[in-house]
Amino acid sequence: MTAISETEQLRYISQQAADARVNVEIETEGMTLNLGPQHPATHGTLRIVAKLDGEQVVAAEPIMGYMHRGYEKLAEVRTYPQVTTLINRIDWVGSFANETSFILAAEKLMEVEAPPRAQYIRTILHEMSRIANVILGIGDMGVQVGAVTPIFFAFRDREYVLNQIEAVTGGRFHPNFDRIGGLKDDLPAGWVQNTKNSMDKIRGFCDQIEELMYGNEIFQARTRGIGIIPPEIGLSYGVSGVNIRASGVDWDARRDNMPHGLSYDKVDWKVWTHPDGDSYARMWCRLQEVREGTYIIDKLLDDLPSGPVMAKVPRIIKVPAGEAYVETENPLGVMGYYVVSKGDLNPFRVKIRSASFNNVAIAPWLLKGVYVPDIITILGSLYFVLGDIDR
Amino acid sequence: MSPILSIEIPFWGQTIFRSIGGLAAALGPAGLLVYIYLFKLMSFVQSRLGPMEAGPQGSLQLLAEVGKFFQKEDIFPEKADRIVFALAPFVVLMSTFLLVLVVPFGPDAWFVNLDTGIYFALAVSSVSVIGILMAGWASASKYSLLGGLRAAGQLIAYELPLVLAVMGVVIQAGTLNMQDIVLAQAEGEIFGFGGLGNPFILTQFVGFVIFLIAMQAELTQPPFDMPVAESELVTGYMTEYSGIRFLLFFVGEFATAGVFSMIAAVLFLGGWWVPGLDPDSNLFNIIGPAVLLGKMFIVTTLIFWFRFTYPRFREDQLQKIAWKFLIPISLANIVVTGVLKVVF
Numbered sequence: 046m047t048a049i050s051e052t053e054q055l056r057y058i059s060q061q062a063a064d065a066r067v068n069v070e071i072e073t074e075g076m077t078l079n080l081g082p083q084h085p086a087t088h089g090t091l092r093i094v095a096k097l098d099g100e101q102v103v104a105a106e107p108i109m110g111y112m113h114r115g116y117e118k119l120a121e122v123r124t125y126p127q128v129t130t131l132i133n134r135i136d137w138v139g140s141f142a143n144e145t146s147f148i149l150a151a152e153k154l155m156e157v158e159a160p161p162r163a164q165y166i167r168t169i170l171h172e173m174s175r176i177a178n179v180i181l182g183i184g185d186m187g188v189q190v191g192a193v194t195p196i197f198f199a200f201r202d203r204e205y206v207l208n209q210i211e212a213v214t215g216g217r218f219h220p221n222f223d224r225i226g227g228l229k230d231d232l233p234a235g236w237v238q239n240t241k242n243s244m245d246k247i248r249g250f251c252d253q254i255e256e257l258m259y260g261n262e263i264f265q266a267r268t269r270g271i272g273i274i275p276p277e278i279g280l281s282y283g284v285s286g287v288n289i290r291a292s293g294v295d296w297d298a299r300r301d302n303m304p305h306g307l308s309y310d311k312v313d314w315k316v317w318t319h320p321d322g323d324s325y326a327r328m329w330c331r332l333q334e335v336r337e338g339t340y341i342i343d344k345l346l347d348d349l350p351s352g353p354v355m356a357k358v359p360r361i362i363k364v365p366a367g368e369a370y371v372e373t374e375n376p377l378g379v380m381g382y383y384v385v386s387k388g389d390l391n392p393f394r395v396k397i398r399s400a401s402f403n404n405v406a407i408a409p410w411l412l413k414g415v416y417v418p419d420i421i422t423i424l425g426s427l428y429f430v431l432g433d434i435d436r
Numbered sequence: 437m438s439p440i441l442s443i444e445i446p447f448w449g450q451t452i453f454r455s456i457g458g459l460a461a462a463l464g465p466a467g468l469l470v471y472i473y474l475f476k477l478m479s480f481v482q483s484r485l486g487p488m489e490a491g492p493q494g495s496l497q498l499l500a501e502v503g504k505f506f507q508k509e510d511i512f513p514e515k516a517d518r519i520v521f522a523l524a525p526f527v528v529l530m531s532t533f534l535l536v537l538v539v540p541f542g543p544d545a546w547f548v549n550l551d552t553g554i555y556f557a558l559a560v561s562s563v564s565v566i567g568i569l570m571a572g573w574a575s576a577s578k579y580s581l582l583g584g585l586r587a588a589g590q591l592i593a594y595e596l597p598l599v600l601a602v603m604g605v606v607i608q609a610g611t612l613n614m615q616d617i618v619l620a621q622a623e624g625e626i627f628g629f630g631g632l633g634n635p636f637i638l639t640q641f642v643g644f645v646i647f648l649i650a651m652q653a654e655l656t657q658p659p660f661d662m663p664v665a666e667s668e669l670v671t672g673y674m675t676e677y678s679g680i681r682f683l684l685f686f687v688g689e690f691a692t693a694g695v696f697s698m699i700a701a702v703l704f705l706g707g708w709w710v711p712g713l714d715p716d717s718n719l720f721n722i723i724g725p726a727v728l729l730g731k732m733f734i735v736t737t738l739i740f741w742f743r744f745t746y747p748r749f750r751e752d753q754l755q756k757i758a759w760k761f762l763i764p765i766s767l768a769n770i771v772v773t774g775v776l777k778v779v780f
Binding site for chain 1: 478481482483484578582658659661662665666667668669670744745746747748749750751752753
């Protein structure tokens with residue numbers, strides 16, 4: 046390295062100083078953009094405070110709690126069968142799945158087991174609520190990236206599932222059908238064949254949406270390489286469900302941590318993962334889950350055992366003292382209930398671990414440095430339901 | 437002054453006719469487009485029925501909607517710049533009405549027969565940017581501001597491919613006059629074969645595609661609807677508008693879609709002329725408007741088909757398409773057209 050003369054050195058320093066002055070002058074003032082609580086993209090009342098530099102996000106923070114309804118506290122003053130009415134409303138687009146893990150936790154404390162037929166039907170309804178939920182998420186992602194048509198297809202074909210859920214439970218959105226020790230009723234006549242037909246329709250929807258949305262170059266340009274969750278970061282934030290499987294983590298509570306009382310182990314099925322971890326991978330995995338769900342339902346319907354759907358349980362349910370934690374793979378991710386009983390009619394304490402709360406918690410990490418339009422696509426691909434965040 | 441339909445009409449009479457015709461030519465297609473495409477074709481694509489209650493097949497729904505907007509309160513945000521805020525929709529609409537002036541509907545059925553017609557049209561189409569910027573800035577809302585700035589960036593970026601795509605047509609026709617461009621297509625021939633004339637879509641297909649894409653962006657229709665992206669910016673620069681002023685923006689959007697489609701039809705599809713008929717015949721003064729409307733619907737069907745199917749681009753991707761893709765291709769198109777024009 047050659048030595049530089051003093052004049053050159055001085056010139057260099059003055060140059061640097063001039064550059065710095067210019068940089069100071071063109072430095073722009075940041076802007077804080079408040080997305081929500083009332084905003085078309087937040088499906089609910091999630092508020093995101095984003096500090097912007099131009100259109101780039103410097104920092105973003107989700108603010109939750111605008112829809113907190115205090116279900117954990119309310120559950121303490123209700124009897125066990127009454128709690129299911131409440132927790133139906135946590136994830137309102139796939140509500141049967143909310144009931145499952147609470148009922149399973151109560152069954153675990155009471156040491157009763159549902160008859161095999163009830164377990165099968167429970168699993169089928171659980172998968173159906175997954176389909177009802179995830180289809181809506183896929184359609185909603187279309188709206189987030191600016192295509193209005195997919196959501197109409199989603200609502201159209203979601204009806205097939207909702208009709209089947211209604212036929213067996215009597216409720217389209219809030220079935221309230223799961224009971225400690227089994228189910229309220231048996232399947233109505235002709236339901237099995239109708240359901241198989243509906244599953245065909247759902248597979249048709251999957252093919253259609255794959256062509257319309259996933260194959261679209263603009264959709265891919267908007268989602269590929271955007272919002273990448275590395276597996277270790279995702280796990281440390283507690284991201285679960287499809288969102289973490291799309292990062293290549295091959296873990297599914299249905300297969301690896303299946304609670305007693307469901308029958309996922311009775312049939313063969315595949316856990317879908319994707320190595321990329323970006324928005325596209327998350328949406329792709331969702332679509333595959335819907336398809337896989339239809340196959341699971343078909344196979345379960347094929348070898349549906351006969352028998353009663355309700356075990357022998359006392360009329361007035363008193364759960365013996367103890368505590369139990371049961372988690373299931375819900376449409377949005379892992380959902381668990383920690384139930385503490387003191388031997389009363391009511392649970393002493395219910396702690397709900399809902400999936401969306403943890404899935405959204407990664408947002409500040411994920412949204413740093415992206416553009417404003419990407420906030421929307423990333424949140425859309427994380428797919429949360431606000432009731433599931435705030436409970 | 438040339439007579440219309442061989443009837444001598446004094447200048448003031450012609451002026452009145454042409455003014456009424458201009459209003460009808462801008463607003464009529466806008467209403468048709470909203471009903472046919474936004475209400476009915478969109479519903480068909482999305483497997484639903486659309487409006488069915490007001491009138492047969494919901495045909496009076498449009499009147500109901502307009503009536504609804506008239507009833508609504510005209511809200512001004514507290515911190516808005518009231519004068520600019522109030523004027524912005526009119527500036528946007530003004531650009532549409534200026535645009536329709538140069539569109540020819542028949543040999544004599546024109547509003548203004550400018551020698552620099554297409555040049556004028558492309559110039560006044562940019563006036564709407566000012567209106568959108570006014571709306572975005574005066575609303576005193578962050579969504580509006582972002583939307584307005586996005587709109588300005590986008591419209592300026594896509595103005596260039598739009599002009600360059602038209603250049604090919606202008607070179608082939610050898611004139612800027614819209615009327616003469618139609619006549620050039622009617623009297624032209626492709627490599628000695630003149631049976632079909634020469635609708636420039638055949639020889640200027642690249643230009644037509646670029647014009648369509650740039651037009652889609654100029655109209656801020658999906659997939660180029662970044663400025664009004666409803667899922668992130670609510671409705672962009674229109675967020676704070678309500679009632680009659682929102683209606684003006686809305687009318688402006690669809691009227692501009694109609695007028696731009698007419699210009700595309702004039703430039704590339706032969707305008708009011710049909711192959712096989714003498715372009716000088718008086719018949720075209722009567723059927724010309726209908727022919728042009730029919731050709732307009734061909735173009736608008738394409739526009740709205742894209743609108744209903746495609747997701748939207750991100751702002752940077754959008755700019756990339758304009759500067760790295762459309763402009764080089766349209767420049768190459770001009771060069772090729774120029775060379776071929778000299779050779780043949």
